[in-house]
Amino acid sequence: MTPKRGYHHGNLREALVEAALKVIEQQGPQGFSLSDAAKSAGVTPAAVYRHFSGKEDLLAEIARRGFEIFAAAMAAATGDGRIAALRTFEATGRAYLAFARAYPGHYMAMFESGISLNANPDLARAADRARAIFTRAAEALSEHIPAGRRPPAAMFSAHIWAMSHGVVELYSRGAPGARVPFAPEDILESGIGIYLRGLGLLPPDA
Amino acid sequence: MTPKRGYHHGNLREALVEAALKVIEQQGPQGFSLSDAAKSAGVTPAAVYRHFSGKEDLLAEIARRGFEIFAAAMAAATGDGRIAALRTFEATGRAYLAFARAYPGHYMAMFESGISLNANPDLARAADRARAIFTRAAEALSEHIPAGRRPPAAMFSAHIWAMSHGVVELYSRGAPGARVPFAPEDILESGIGIYLRGLGLLPPDA
DNA sequence: TGTACATCAGTGAACGCGCGTTCACTGATGTAC
DNA sequence: TGTACATCAGTGAACGCGCGTTCACTGATGTAC
Numbered sequence: 001m002t003p004k005r006g007y008h009h010g011n012l013r014e015a016l017v018e019a020a021l022k023v024i025e026q027q028g029p030q031g032f033s034l035s036d037a038a039k040s041a042g043v044t045p046a047a048v049y050r051h052f053s054g055k056e057d058l059l060a061e062i063a064r065r066g067f068e069i070f071a072a073a074m075a076a077a078t079g080d081g082r083i084a085a086l087r088t089f090e091a092t093g094r095a096y097l098a099f100a101r102a103y104p105g106h107y108m109a110m111f112e113s114g115i116s117l118n119a120n121p122d123l124a125r126a127a128d129r130a131r132a133i134f135t136r137a138a139e140a141l142s143e144h145i146p147a148g149r150r151p152p153a154a155m156f157s158a159h160i161w162a163m164s165h166g167v168v169e170l171y172s173r174g175a176p177g178a179r180v181p182f183a184p185e186d187i188l189e190s191g192i193g194i195y196l197r198g199l200g201l202l203p204p205d206a
Numbered sequence: 207m208t209p210k211r212g213y214h215h216g217n218l219r220e221a222l223v224e225a226a227l228k229v230i231e232q233q234g235p236q237g238f239s240l241s242d243a244a245k246s247a248g249v250t251p252a253a254v255y256r257h258f259s260g261k262e263d264l265l266a267e268i269a270r271r272g273f274e275i276f277a278a279a280m281a282a283a284t285g286d287g288r289i290a291a292l293r294t295f296e297a298t299g300r301a302y303l304a305f306a307r308a309y310p311g312h313y314m315a316m317f318e319s320g321i322s323l324n325a326n327p328d329l330a331r332a333a334d335r336a337r338a339i340f341t342r343a344a345e346a347l348s349e350h351i352p353a354g355r356r357p358p359a360a361m362f363s364a365h366i367w368a369m370s371h372g373v374v375e376l377y378s379r380g381a382p383g384a385r386v387p388f389a390p391e392d393i394l395e396s397g398i399g400i401y402l403r404g405l406g407l408l409p410p411d412a
Numbered sequence: 413t414g415t416a417c418a419t420c421a422g423t424g425a426a427c428g429c430g431c432g433t434t435c436a437c438t439g440a441t442g443t444a445c
Numbered sequence: 446t447g448t449a450c451a452t453c454a455g456t457g458a459a460c461g462c463g464c465g466t467t468c469a470c471t472g473a474t475g476t477a478c
Contacts (some may be wrong), residue, residue: 009422012421012422021422044423044424046422046423046424046425047423050422051421077442
Protein backbone atom coordinates (compact mmCIF):
# COMPACT_ATOMS: atom_id res chain seq x y z
CA MET A 1 0.00 0.00 0.00
CA THR A 2 2.19 2.76 1.31
CA PRO A 3 5.33 3.14 -0.81
CA LYS A 4 8.32 1.79 1.05
CA ARG A 5 10.67 4.54 0.08
CA GLY A 6 13.40 5.83 2.32
CA TYR A 7 14.28 4.09 5.52
CA HIS A 8 13.10 0.80 6.91
CA HIS A 9 9.40 0.99 6.69
CA GLY A 10 9.38 4.04 4.53
CA ASN A 11 6.88 6.34 6.03
CA LEU A 12 5.74 4.76 9.24
CA ARG A 13 4.37 7.96 10.71
CA GLU A 14 1.87 8.27 7.91
CA ALA A 15 1.13 4.55 7.94
CA LEU A 16 0.43 4.70 11.67
CA VAL A 17 -1.99 7.58 11.28
CA GLU A 18 -3.84 5.75 8.55
CA ALA A 19 -3.86 2.50 10.48
CA ALA A 20 -5.12 4.25 13.61
CA LEU A 21 -7.89 5.84 11.59
CA LYS A 22 -9.02 2.43 10.38
CA VAL A 23 -8.98 1.08 13.91
CA ILE A 24 -11.04 4.01 15.18
CA GLU A 25 -13.52 3.64 12.36
CA GLN A 26 -13.97 -0.03 13.10
CA GLN A 27 -13.79 -0.14 16.90
CA GLY A 28 -15.01 3.32 17.77
CA PRO A 29 -13.06 6.00 19.59
CA GLN A 30 -13.24 4.11 22.87
CA GLY A 31 -11.86 0.85 21.51
CA PHE A 32 -8.86 2.53 19.95
CA SER A 33 -5.58 1.14 21.23
CA LEU A 34 -2.02 1.93 20.32
CA SER A 35 -1.25 -1.77 20.02
CA ASP A 36 -4.05 -2.33 17.53
CA ALA A 37 -2.91 0.60 15.45
CA ALA A 38 0.67 -0.69 15.43
CA LYS A 39 -0.44 -4.20 14.55
CA SER A 40 -2.63 -2.88 11.79
CA ALA A 41 0.38 -1.03 10.39
CA GLY A 42 2.38 -4.26 10.53
CA VAL A 43 4.72 -3.01 13.19
CA THR A 44 5.62 -3.57 16.83
CA PRO A 45 3.88 -1.34 19.40
CA ALA A 46 7.26 -0.03 20.49
CA ALA A 47 7.92 1.32 16.99
CA VAL A 48 5.18 3.86 17.54
CA TYR A 49 7.38 5.65 20.04
CA ARG A 50 9.83 6.58 17.31
CA HIS A 51 7.18 8.87 15.87
CA PHE A 52 4.81 9.79 18.68
CA SER A 53 5.34 10.42 22.34
CA GLY A 54 2.56 8.01 23.19
CA LYS A 55 -1.03 7.06 22.63
CA GLU A 56 -2.53 10.48 23.28
CA ASP A 57 -0.04 12.12 20.96
CA LEU A 58 -1.09 9.85 18.09
CA LEU A 59 -4.73 10.54 18.79
CA ALA A 60 -4.06 14.27 18.98
CA GLU A 61 -2.30 14.20 15.61
CA ILE A 62 -5.36 12.55 14.07
CA ALA A 63 -7.67 15.10 15.62
CA ARG A 64 -5.39 17.92 14.49
CA ARG A 65 -5.47 16.69 10.91
CA GLY A 66 -9.21 16.37 11.25
CA PHE A 67 -9.56 20.03 12.16
CA GLU A 68 -7.35 20.97 9.19
CA ILE A 69 -9.54 19.03 6.79
CA PHE A 70 -12.62 20.34 8.54
CA ALA A 71 -11.44 23.94 8.29
CA ALA A 72 -10.64 23.49 4.60
CA ALA A 73 -14.08 22.00 3.96
CA MET A 74 -15.74 24.88 5.78
CA ALA A 75 -13.67 27.42 3.91
CA ALA A 76 -14.69 25.80 0.65
CA ALA A 77 -18.33 25.73 1.70
CA THR A 78 -18.45 29.35 2.78
CA GLY A 79 -16.67 30.29 -0.44
CA ASP A 80 -15.26 33.73 -1.05
CA GLY A 81 -18.25 35.41 -2.58
CA ARG A 82 -18.78 32.63 -5.07
CA ILE A 83 -21.87 31.52 -3.20
CA ALA A 84 -24.46 34.02 -2.14
CA ALA A 85 -23.83 34.85 1.51
CA LEU A 86 -27.38 33.83 2.21
CA ARG A 87 -26.76 30.25 1.22
CA THR A 88 -23.46 30.09 3.02
CA PHE A 89 -24.76 28.52 6.15
CA GLU A 90 -26.84 25.97 4.39
CA ALA A 91 -23.71 24.91 2.56
CA THR A 92 -21.90 24.91 5.86
CA GLY A 93 -24.37 22.50 7.39
CA ARG A 94 -24.10 20.20 4.42
CA ALA A 95 -20.31 20.37 4.62
CA TYR A 96 -20.40 19.52 8.31
CA LEU A 97 -22.44 16.42 7.67
CA ALA A 98 -20.37 15.46 4.65
CA PHE A 99 -17.19 15.79 6.67
CA ALA A 100 -18.53 13.53 9.43
CA ARG A 101 -19.45 10.97 6.81
CA ALA A 102 -16.32 11.13 4.73
CA TYR A 103 -13.87 11.23 7.62
CA PRO A 104 -15.52 9.28 10.42
CA GLY A 105 -12.22 8.42 12.08
CA HIS A 106 -11.10 12.02 12.18
CA TYR A 107 -14.52 13.08 13.35
CA MET A 108 -14.52 10.60 16.23
CA ALA A 109 -11.01 11.61 17.25
CA MET A 110 -12.07 15.25 17.25
CA PHE A 111 -15.42 15.05 18.97
CA GLU A 112 -15.95 11.68 20.59
CA SER A 113 -12.61 10.47 21.84
CA GLY A 114 -12.64 12.64 24.93
CA ILE A 115 -9.32 14.18 23.95
CA SER A 116 -8.49 17.52 25.48
CA LEU A 117 -8.04 20.24 22.89
CA ASN A 118 -5.72 22.13 25.19
CA ALA A 119 -3.31 19.29 25.86
CA ASN A 120 -1.61 19.85 22.55
CA PRO A 121 -0.90 23.40 21.26
CA ASP A 122 -0.95 22.31 17.62
CA LEU A 123 -4.33 20.73 18.13
CA ALA A 124 -5.67 23.79 19.92
CA ARG A 125 -4.47 26.01 17.09
CA ALA A 126 -6.10 23.84 14.45
CA ALA A 127 -9.38 23.83 16.35
CA ASP A 128 -9.22 27.59 16.73
CA ARG A 129 -8.62 28.04 13.02
CA ALA A 130 -11.67 25.96 12.19
CA ARG A 131 -13.81 27.98 14.54
CA ALA A 132 -12.45 31.22 13.13
CA ILE A 133 -13.57 30.27 9.63
CA PHE A 134 -17.03 29.58 10.93
CA THR A 135 -17.19 32.90 12.70
CA ARG A 136 -15.87 34.81 9.71
CA ALA A 137 -18.61 33.36 7.55
CA ALA A 138 -21.12 34.44 10.17
CA GLU A 139 -19.75 37.99 10.12
CA ALA A 140 -20.11 38.21 6.37
CA LEU A 141 -23.66 36.97 6.66
CA SER A 142 -24.30 39.34 9.53
CA GLU A 143 -24.13 42.37 7.26
CA HIS A 144 -27.34 41.32 5.56
CA ILE A 145 -29.24 41.53 8.81
CA PRO A 146 -30.65 44.91 9.77
CA ALA A 147 -28.35 46.35 12.44
CA GLY A 148 -29.99 46.72 15.84
CA ARG A 149 -31.70 43.37 15.73
CA ARG A 150 -28.58 41.62 14.53
CA PRO A 151 -27.29 39.01 16.97
CA PRO A 152 -23.52 38.78 17.43
CA ALA A 153 -21.92 36.76 14.66
CA ALA A 154 -20.31 34.39 17.13
CA MET A 155 -23.77 33.74 18.46
CA PHE A 156 -25.44 32.53 15.35
CA SER A 157 -22.40 30.70 14.09
CA ALA A 158 -22.71 28.85 17.40
CA HIS A 159 -26.31 28.03 16.55
CA ILE A 160 -25.45 26.56 13.19
CA TRP A 161 -22.52 24.63 14.58
CA ALA A 162 -24.66 23.29 17.41
CA MET A 163 -27.50 22.18 15.16
CA SER A 164 -25.11 20.55 12.71
CA HIS A 165 -23.27 18.79 15.48
CA GLY A 166 -26.49 17.67 17.13
CA VAL A 167 -27.85 16.24 13.90
CA VAL A 168 -24.66 14.28 13.31
CA GLU A 169 -24.54 12.94 16.85
CA LEU A 170 -28.20 12.06 17.16
CA TYR A 171 -29.31 11.10 13.69
CA SER A 172 -26.19 10.01 11.88
CA ARG A 173 -25.25 7.33 14.39
CA GLY A 174 -26.90 4.87 16.76
CA ALA A 175 -28.23 7.41 19.23
CA PRO A 176 -31.83 7.79 20.45
CA GLY A 177 -33.18 9.82 17.58
CA ALA A 178 -31.95 7.33 15.03
CA ARG A 179 -35.40 5.96 14.29
CA VAL A 180 -36.76 9.26 13.09
CA PRO A 181 -37.81 8.59 9.50
CA PHE A 182 -35.76 11.36 7.91
CA ALA A 183 -32.33 11.47 6.38
CA PRO A 184 -29.86 13.52 8.43
CA GLU A 185 -29.24 15.72 5.39
CA ASP A 186 -32.93 16.58 5.17
CA ILE A 187 -33.23 17.26 8.88
CA LEU A 188 -30.27 19.59 8.82
CA GLU A 189 -31.14 21.40 5.62
CA SER A 190 -34.69 22.01 6.74
CA GLY A 191 -33.58 23.03 10.22
CA ILE A 192 -31.08 25.55 8.97
CA GLY A 193 -33.61 26.84 6.45
CA ILE A 194 -36.13 27.53 9.20
CA TYR A 195 -33.44 29.12 11.33
CA LEU A 196 -32.30 31.46 8.54
CA ARG A 197 -35.91 32.45 7.92
CA GLY A 198 -36.07 33.31 11.60
CA LEU A 199 -33.09 35.59 11.07
CA GLY A 200 -34.95 37.33 8.28
CA LEU A 201 -32.46 36.11 5.72
CA LEU A 202 -34.88 33.99 3.77
CA PRO A 203 -38.36 34.94 2.62
CA PRO A 204 -41.04 33.52 4.95
CA ASP A 205 -42.46 31.21 2.32
CA ALA A 206 -39.25 29.90 0.72
CA MET B 207 -25.04 7.22 53.96
CA THR B 208 -27.36 4.64 52.49
CA PRO B 209 -29.43 3.07 55.27
CA LYS B 210 -28.19 -0.45 55.96
CA ARG B 211 -31.61 -1.98 56.34
CA GLY B 212 -32.42 -5.49 55.32
CA TYR B 213 -29.74 -7.92 54.27
CA HIS B 214 -26.00 -7.61 54.42
CA HIS B 215 -25.32 -4.34 52.80
CA GLY B 216 -28.88 -3.23 52.74
CA ASN B 217 -29.50 -1.92 49.30
CA LEU B 218 -26.40 -2.63 47.30
CA ARG B 219 -28.09 -2.30 43.93
CA GLU B 220 -28.98 1.30 44.64
CA ALA B 221 -25.62 1.97 46.23
CA LEU B 222 -23.85 0.62 43.16
CA VAL B 223 -25.84 2.82 40.83
CA GLU B 224 -25.04 5.86 42.91
CA ALA B 225 -21.39 4.93 43.23
CA ALA B 226 -21.13 4.31 39.49
CA LEU B 227 -22.67 7.71 38.83
CA LYS B 228 -20.04 9.37 40.97
CA VAL B 229 -17.29 7.50 39.18
CA ILE B 230 -18.66 8.52 35.78
CA GLU B 231 -18.98 12.13 36.86
CA GLN B 232 -15.40 12.19 38.05
CA GLN B 233 -13.62 10.04 35.47
CA GLY B 234 -15.83 10.56 32.46
CA PRO B 235 -17.79 7.86 30.66
CA GLN B 236 -14.61 6.34 29.22
CA GLY B 237 -12.86 5.92 32.54
CA PHE B 238 -15.79 4.17 34.13
CA SER B 239 -14.88 0.75 35.45
CA LEU B 240 -16.89 -1.81 37.31
CA SER B 241 -14.10 -2.26 39.82
CA ASP B 242 -14.03 1.45 40.63
CA ALA B 243 -17.76 1.52 41.11
CA ALA B 244 -17.61 -1.48 43.43
CA LYS B 245 -14.74 -0.02 45.42
CA SER B 246 -16.55 3.30 45.71
CA ALA B 247 -19.55 1.42 47.09
CA GLY B 248 -17.27 -0.28 49.61
CA VAL B 249 -17.71 -3.72 48.12
CA THR B 250 -15.81 -6.39 46.21
CA PRO B 251 -16.08 -6.29 42.41
CA ALA B 252 -17.58 -9.77 42.47
CA ALA B 253 -20.49 -8.50 44.56
CA VAL B 254 -21.70 -6.51 41.57
CA TYR B 255 -22.65 -9.74 39.86
CA ARG B 256 -25.35 -10.42 42.43
CA HIS B 257 -27.25 -7.42 41.03
CA PHE B 258 -26.12 -6.92 37.47
CA SER B 259 -25.12 -9.32 34.75
CA GLY B 260 -21.96 -7.34 34.15
CA LYS B 261 -20.45 -3.98 33.41
CA GLU B 262 -22.67 -3.13 30.47
CA ASP B 263 -25.78 -4.05 32.41
CA LEU B 264 -24.89 -1.60 35.17
CA LEU B 265 -24.19 1.11 32.63
CA ALA B 266 -27.46 0.37 30.85
CA GLU B 267 -29.40 0.66 34.09
CA ILE B 268 -27.92 4.10 34.67
CA ALA B 269 -28.75 5.20 31.14
CA ARG B 270 -32.26 3.79 31.54
CA ARG B 271 -32.84 5.78 34.70
CA GLY B 272 -31.42 8.78 32.92
CA PHE B 273 -34.02 8.50 30.19
CA GLU B 274 -36.76 8.18 32.80
CA ILE B 275 -35.65 11.36 34.54
CA PHE B 276 -35.13 13.02 31.20
CA ALA B 277 -38.61 12.07 30.01
CA ALA B 278 -40.14 13.36 33.23
CA ALA B 279 -38.26 16.64 32.90
CA MET B 280 -39.43 17.02 29.32
CA ALA B 281 -43.00 16.19 30.27
CA ALA B 282 -42.86 18.83 32.98
CA ALA B 283 -41.36 21.37 30.60
CA THR B 284 -43.92 20.81 27.87
CA GLY B 285 -46.64 20.98 30.49
CA ASP B 286 -50.23 20.02 29.76
CA GLY B 287 -51.56 23.35 28.60
CA ARG B 288 -50.20 25.17 31.57
CA ILE B 289 -47.57 26.83 29.42
CA ALA B 290 -48.51 28.40 26.14
CA ALA B 291 -47.73 25.92 23.38
CA LEU B 292 -45.58 28.58 21.81
CA ARG B 293 -43.19 28.66 24.70
CA THR B 294 -43.10 24.92 25.00
CA PHE B 295 -39.95 24.39 23.00
CA GLU B 296 -38.07 27.17 24.65
CA ALA B 297 -38.85 25.51 27.96
CA THR B 298 -37.80 22.22 26.43
CA GLY B 299 -34.41 23.56 25.48
CA ARG B 300 -33.88 24.95 28.94
CA ALA B 301 -34.94 21.64 30.45
CA TYR B 302 -32.50 19.78 28.22
CA LEU B 303 -29.62 21.92 29.38
CA ALA B 304 -30.74 21.77 33.00
CA PHE B 305 -30.92 18.00 32.83
CA ALA B 306 -27.40 17.72 31.44
CA ARG B 307 -26.18 19.96 34.25
CA ALA B 308 -28.09 18.38 37.09
CA TYR B 309 -27.51 14.76 36.07
CA PRO B 310 -24.12 14.73 34.36
CA GLY B 311 -23.50 11.06 35.13
CA HIS B 312 -26.81 9.99 33.67
CA TYR B 313 -26.28 12.26 30.70
CA MET B 314 -22.85 10.80 29.96
CA ALA B 315 -24.16 7.26 30.30
CA MET B 316 -26.97 8.06 27.88
CA PHE B 317 -25.14 10.01 25.23
CA GLU B 318 -21.39 9.68 25.61
CA SER B 319 -20.67 6.21 26.89
CA GLY B 320 -21.10 4.54 23.53
CA ILE B 321 -23.72 2.22 24.93
CA SER B 322 -26.08 0.60 22.45
CA LEU B 323 -29.67 1.53 23.08
CA ASN B 324 -30.85 -1.67 21.51
CA ALA B 325 -28.76 -4.02 23.62
CA ASN B 326 -31.20 -3.73 26.49
CA PRO B 327 -34.98 -3.73 25.86
CA ASP B 328 -35.72 -1.73 29.02
CA LEU B 329 -33.27 0.90 27.93
CA ALA B 330 -34.68 1.03 24.42
CA ARG B 331 -38.17 1.45 25.84
CA ALA B 332 -37.12 4.29 28.12
CA ALA B 333 -35.38 6.08 25.25
CA ASP B 334 -38.46 5.65 23.07
CA ARG B 335 -40.68 7.10 25.77
CA ALA B 336 -38.48 10.18 26.06
CA ARG B 337 -38.56 10.68 22.32
CA ALA B 338 -42.32 10.21 22.26
CA ILE B 339 -42.82 13.03 24.74
CA PHE B 340 -40.71 15.29 22.59
CA THR B 341 -42.68 14.41 19.50
CA ARG B 342 -46.02 14.84 21.22
CA ALA B 343 -45.07 18.35 22.25
CA ALA B 344 -44.11 19.04 18.66
CA GLU B 345 -47.49 17.83 17.46
CA ALA B 346 -49.32 20.13 19.85
CA LEU B 347 -47.21 23.02 18.65
CA SER B 348 -47.72 21.97 15.06
CA GLU B 349 -51.37 22.95 15.15
CA HIS B 350 -50.41 26.57 15.43
CA ILE B 351 -48.59 26.49 12.14
CA PRO B 352 -50.65 27.08 9.01
CA ALA B 353 -51.22 23.68 7.40
CA GLY B 354 -49.53 23.25 4.05
CA ARG B 355 -46.30 24.89 5.10
CA ARG B 356 -46.23 22.91 8.31
CA PRO B 357 -43.25 20.54 8.55
CA PRO B 358 -43.82 17.12 10.09
CA ALA B 359 -43.83 17.30 13.87
CA ALA B 360 -41.11 14.67 14.10
CA MET B 361 -39.00 16.92 11.90
CA PHE B 362 -38.98 20.02 13.99
CA SER B 363 -38.82 18.13 17.25
CA ALA B 364 -35.64 16.69 15.74
CA HIS B 365 -34.38 20.22 15.11
CA ILE B 366 -34.92 21.30 18.68
CA TRP B 367 -33.40 18.14 20.06
CA ALA B 368 -30.40 18.49 17.77
CA MET B 369 -29.76 22.11 18.66
CA SER B 370 -30.13 21.41 22.36
CA HIS B 371 -27.84 18.44 22.16
CA GLY B 372 -25.30 20.33 20.09
CA VAL B 373 -25.21 23.21 22.54
CA VAL B 374 -24.65 20.87 25.44
CA GLU B 375 -21.91 18.92 23.70
CA LEU B 376 -20.06 21.89 22.25
CA TYR B 377 -20.56 24.69 24.73
CA SER B 378 -21.30 23.02 28.02
CA ARG B 379 -18.10 20.96 28.07
CA GLY B 380 -14.49 21.17 26.94
CA ALA B 381 -15.17 20.94 23.22
CA PRO B 382 -13.96 23.34 20.52
CA GLY B 383 -16.67 25.96 20.86
CA ALA B 384 -16.06 26.35 24.57
CA ARG B 385 -14.32 29.68 24.22
CA VAL B 386 -17.30 31.40 22.70
CA PRO B 387 -18.15 34.20 25.12
CA PHE B 388 -21.76 33.23 25.72
CA ALA B 389 -23.45 31.13 28.34
CA PRO B 390 -24.90 27.88 26.95
CA GLU B 391 -28.32 28.93 28.23
CA ASP B 392 -28.19 32.14 26.24
CA ILE B 393 -26.96 30.42 23.10
CA LEU B 394 -29.75 27.88 23.28
CA GLU B 395 -32.53 30.27 24.19
CA SER B 396 -31.61 32.68 21.44
CA GLY B 397 -31.15 29.85 18.93
CA ILE B 398 -34.53 28.35 19.64
CA GLY B 399 -36.10 31.79 19.57
CA ILE B 400 -34.77 32.46 16.08
CA TYR B 401 -35.84 29.01 14.98
CA LEU B 402 -39.39 29.47 16.26
CA ARG B 403 -39.57 32.82 14.51
CA GLY B 404 -38.58 30.99 11.35
CA LEU B 405 -41.52 28.67 11.89
CA GLY B 406 -43.79 31.69 12.08
CA LEU B 407 -44.60 30.98 15.70
CA LEU B 408 -43.08 34.14 17.09
CA PRO B 409 -43.46 37.68 15.78
CA PRO B 410 -40.49 38.74 13.64
CA ASP B 411 -39.38 41.39 16.12
CA ALA B 412 -39.87 39.58 19.38
C1' DT C 413 34.07 1.61 -6.69
C1' DG C 414 34.88 -0.36 -2.26
C1' DT C 415 35.34 -0.50 2.62
C1' DA C 416 34.64 1.00 7.55
C1' DC C 417 31.88 3.26 10.36
C1' DA C 418 27.88 5.87 12.42
C1' DT C 419 23.09 6.37 12.63
C1' DC C 420 18.75 5.24 14.09
C1' DA C 421 14.11 2.86 12.69
C1' DG C 422 12.09 -1.00 14.16
C1' DT C 423 12.48 -5.56 17.12
C1' DG C 424 11.32 -8.62 20.75
C1' DA C 425 11.01 -9.49 25.26
C1' DA C 426 9.60 -7.92 29.45
C1' DC C 427 7.32 -4.92 33.01
C1' DG C 428 3.49 -3.66 36.01
C1' DC C 429 -1.21 -2.60 35.90
C1' DG C 430 -6.11 -2.63 36.03
C1' DC C 431 -9.59 -4.75 33.95
C1' DG C 432 -14.03 -8.00 33.77
C1' DT C 433 -15.29 -12.20 35.22
C1' DT C 434 -15.35 -17.04 37.76
C1' DC C 435 -15.70 -19.77 41.69
C1' DA C 436 -15.67 -22.11 46.00
C1' DC C 437 -16.43 -20.21 50.39
C1' DT C 438 -18.57 -18.14 54.74
C1' DG C 439 -21.34 -16.20 57.70
C1' DA C 440 -25.29 -13.10 58.63
C1' DT C 441 -30.11 -13.30 57.99
C1' DG C 442 -34.67 -15.40 57.61
C1' DT C 443 -37.63 -19.45 58.41
C1' DA C 444 -39.63 -23.90 60.07
C1' DC C 445 -40.52 -26.44 63.76
C1' DT D 446 -38.87 -18.71 73.11
C1' DG D 447 -35.22 -21.63 71.34
C1' DT D 448 -32.94 -24.50 68.16
C1' DA D 449 -31.67 -26.47 63.50
C1' DC D 450 -31.54 -25.59 59.08
C1' DA D 451 -31.75 -23.24 54.43
C1' DT D 452 -30.81 -19.25 51.88
C1' DC D 453 -28.02 -16.29 49.47
C1' DA D 454 -25.42 -11.56 49.65
C1' DG D 455 -20.92 -10.54 49.72
C1' DT D 456 -15.81 -12.33 50.19
C1' DG D 457 -11.24 -13.21 48.65
C1' DA D 458 -8.36 -15.31 45.72
C1' DA D 459 -7.43 -16.35 41.26
C1' DC D 460 -7.74 -16.31 36.07
C1' DG D 461 -6.44 -14.69 31.52
C1' DC D 462 -6.15 -10.67 28.90
C1' DG D 463 -4.80 -6.53 26.59
C1' DC D 464 -3.01 -2.46 27.61
C1' DG D 465 0.84 1.48 27.43
C1' DT D 466 5.41 1.88 28.03
C1' DT D 467 10.73 0.67 28.71
C1' DC D 468 14.91 -1.07 27.17
C1' DA D 469 18.86 -3.29 25.32
C1' DC D 470 19.42 -4.99 20.82
C1' DT D 471 20.19 -5.52 15.63
C1' DG D 472 20.53 -4.78 11.20
C1' DA D 473 19.34 -1.98 7.13
C1' DT D 474 20.52 2.47 5.45
C1' DG D 475 23.35 6.56 4.69
C1' DT D 476 27.99 8.68 4.80
C1' DA D 477 33.05 9.54 4.93
C1' DC D 478 37.07 8.33 3.15
